[in-house]
């Protein structure tokens with residue numbers, strides 16, 4: 452029995468995870484080895500406005516007892532973004548040492564890329580998720596004076612680099628055998644050369660994987676101009692974040708893309724979510740695209756050792772979109788429930 456903690460969060464978050472759970476339950480029905488138990492937690496911005504915190508004091512302890520975490524979206528205009536991020540998602544990523552942020556991007560059948568000629572885009576961005584530029588080391592001085600200043604350190608450790616790079620190279624070994632490291636060592640002259648150095652060291656231990664480094668700005672441009680030429684891209688917390696937003700955009704629409712925050716050793720639960728936010732403009736209307744949440748659910752099954760069932764879910768989703776049952780953001784006219792029910796119908800066979 453896999454115990455799943457569900458944090459729907461804000462806006463369309465609870466709507467799309469509801470769709471994902473429906474799909475997961477049906478998929479589990481046809482997989483005798485898969486039993487899922489869902490426990491929902493009402494944490495997020497509404498909870499913050501009521502309690503002054505995004506989750507209870509013992510929230511992390513509560514979550515630590517689960518096999519996986521399934522999240523919708525966290526963020527609402529009445530709560531500053533840095534509060535919602537630093538009080539919920541970042542503590543989860545760090546405490547559970549979810550050092551891999553995995554963002555696969557592919558043009559699903561029935562989805563049109565905004566690019567004229569995207570080819571057969573199928574790229575996964577592996578983003579370092581616990582250190583790098585997203586550090587809370589730094590501060591501000593001389594506030595309110597003309598000397599006001601802000602400093603924030605980037606933290607790159609050999610331990611952190613080696614493990615994320617190995618993950619990327621291992622992953623490439625199961626795919627098309629190519630890793631491109633996103634760097635910026637021409638401008639950022641201390642931490643990025645260190646990234647490059649460790650990248651080269653690790654690449655030597657993977658003779659079967661083709662490895663190269665590319666400056667992140669040129670890489671972003673090539674993702675748009677020639678997305679087909681990529682297999683696995685690995686980058687620091689900030690560069691990986693930005694580049695995976697590009698891969699999500701060129702693969703169709705933000706509502707499709709999933710993301711996994713993984714603790715590969717399984718010492719702590721991993722977290723699975725669509726990459727989109729709470730989308731206040733369409734919240735409550737029943738028109739959100741559930742594809743990102745459904746694909747994230749498939750990634751969760753993959754991680755829990757049920758890759759075949761995960762693949763069946765993605766196939767059912769693709770077949771649904773291909774048949775024209777899709778939401779407005781993809782040029783269709785279906786509601787979220789219509790898309791979800793069509794996916795469920797295909798899974799039932």
Ligand code: ATP
Nearest residue numbers: 525526705706727728729730731732739740741780
């Ligand atoms: P946040 O600030 O929490 O990241 P946001 O909603 O401002 O959230 P995005 O999630 O990037 O930012 O969404 C931008 C816009 O894209 C939304 O306002 C919405 O119009 C559209 N969008 C995002 N997700 C979906 C979805 N699942 N289905 C349909 N449209 C979506």
